Amino acid sequence: MTTERAERDTVAFEIRDGVAWVKFNRPEKRNCMSPKLNRQMLRVIEDLEFRDDVGVLVLSGEGTAWSAGMDLKEYFRESEAQGLRGVRHSQREAYAWWERLRWYQKVTIAMVNGWCFGGGYGPLFACDLAFCSDDAQFGLSEINWGILPGGGATKVATELMPMRKAMYHALLGENLVGQDAAAAGLVNESVPADMLEARVHEVAQNLLKKNLRALKATKDAVRRVREMTYDNAEDYLIRGQEALNWHDGSEGRLEGMKQFLDEKTYKPGLGEYDKSKAAG
Ligand code: COA
Numbered sequence: 001m002t003t004e005r006a007e008r009d010t011v012a013f014e015i016r017d018g019v020a021w022v023k024f025n026r027p028e029k030r031n032c033m034s035p036k037l038n039r040q041m042l043r044v045i046e047d048l049e050f051r052d053d054v055g056v057l058v059l060s061g062e063g064t065a066w067s068a069g070m071d072l073k074e075y076f077r078e079s080e081a082q083g084l085r086g087v088r089h090s091q092r093e094a095y096a097w098w099e100r101l102r103w104y105q106k107v108t109i110a111m112v113n114g115w116c117f118g119g120g121y122g123p124l125f126a127c128d129l130a131f132c133s134d135d136a137q138f139g140l141s142e143i144n145w146g147i148l149p150g151g152g153a154t155k156v157a158t159e160l161m162p163m164r165k166a167m168y169h170a171l172l173g174e175n176l177v178g179q180d181a182a183a184a185g186l187v188n189e190s191v192p193a194d195m196l197e198a199r200v201h202e203v204a205q206n207l208l209k210k211n212l213r214a215l216k217a218t219k220d221a222v223r224r225v226r227e228m229t230y231d232n233a234e235d236y237l238i239r240g241q242e243a244l245n246w247h248d249g250s251e252g253r254l255e256g257m258k259q260f261l262d263e264k265t266y267k268p269g270l271g272e273y274d275k276s277k278a279a280g
Contacts, residue, residue: 010037011044012062018055019204020048020106027063030115034074035090042097049105055212056204057104059127060111066136069118070094070151094119094151101126102223107207107215111200112136112187118149121156128219130186131200133193134178138186143173159226160185209272211252217244250278 005026012025022044024031031037048054061067070076079090101108101123110127116138124130132138140157142149149157149170157166161184169176169184178190191199207215217240225233245253255278259265266273 005036007036007040010034011040013044013048015048015051015053017201017205018053018208019201020051020054020057022048022057022059024059024061024065024067027061027065029071030065030068031061031063032065032068032071032075033094033119034071035079035093036074037071038075038090038093038097042093042100045097045100045104049100055106055208057101057106057108058111058200058204059101059108059123060113063114065115066110066112066132067117067120067123068115069120069141072145075119091151094122098122098126098152103220105216106212107219109200109204110187111196112138113193113196117141118153119151121149121153122151124186125152125156125159128222129188129203131196131203132178132181132187132190133196134190135193136178136181136190137175138177138181139173139175140170141173143171209275211248211250211256211272211275211278213244213248213250214252217241250275252278255279 005028010024010026011022013020013022015021022041024033024037026032026034026037045057048057075090075094079086082089102125107129108127110124110130112124112130112132114133114136116124116132116136118139118141121140140149140153142153148154154170157169161169165184176184176186181187182190189199221237221240224236228236252273252275255275256268256273259273259277260268
């Protein structure tokens with residue numbers, strides 16, 4: 001018998017080199033998402049969101065899983081035993097932190113170190129970038145236990161994969177392993193397990209060299225324009241840039257122009273401006 005893990009212990013995190021390394025922390029349950037974990041995750045990511053020492057958030061899993069999806073016992077069976085009110089309550093707790101991550105102030109990276117099933121596709125999609133180990137396995141296992149891929153998982157599959165691949169993935173309940181998941185579009189890259197953290201660290205450090213306000217404006221733009229007509233997107237991007245001009249206290253774009261045009265110290269086509277020389 002394993003003892004019940006306290007709510008505060010269902011998520012672990014540490015901050016290193018400007019990066020918040022957040023972990024699903026129920027390895028004994030393959031990091032499946034219980035109501036406790038969902039509540040704690042929202043608390044943790046809320047606390048980290050506006051910290052000055054956090055520029056990028058990485059979400060990974062302790063042990064052999066990234067996340068085995070929703071907890072069939074605590075999220076499904078026990079919530080259903082409480083009737084509709086219990087079900088809706090548990091859904092809202094889960095969806096709340098996935099939504100918070102989708103529009104998070106900092107760039108987010110899913111570092112998928114193992115199993116990723118069903119409800120796990122919610123946070124997978126919520127993260128802006130995703131990297132996995134070659135031995136990670138991704139599956140819409142819902143069909144294997146008699147439900148449809150809910151909690152946004154069907155939407156995630158169709159957002160990230162072409163229709164035929166998404167349909168096969170959802171209907172057959174077969175897993176995609178790392179390289180195949182990358183080829184299908186579920187993650188940016190798959191790398192050998194022993195290189196995963198180093199690769200994610202490298203990407204995070206490269207992101208940290210950029211203007212963080214511009215990163216936030218850019219990640220929101222990529223998510224928003226996908227659902228817009230061309231004209232609406234064009235207009236949104238004008239408003240987005242003008243809002244960025246207002247919010248970017250460092251006047252980053254002016255510094256970027258100056259370093260390229262006047263000081264000739266860098267080329268935007270080959271890398272970023274030195275933001276340490278910018279104001280604010
Ligand atoms: N919900 C509830 N419990 C889960 C779980 C989930 N989604 N995933 C794993 N667990 C529990 C197991 O019941 C087991 O608990 P126990 O030790 O009390 O018996 C423990 O976690 C370890 O799981 P186990 O199946 O022994 O690990 P494994 O490494 O052999 O297999 C998986 C890993 C992920 C393949 C397997 O656990 C699994 O199929 N999980 C369900 C995945 C799923 O369908 N998720 C979608 C939900 S929407």
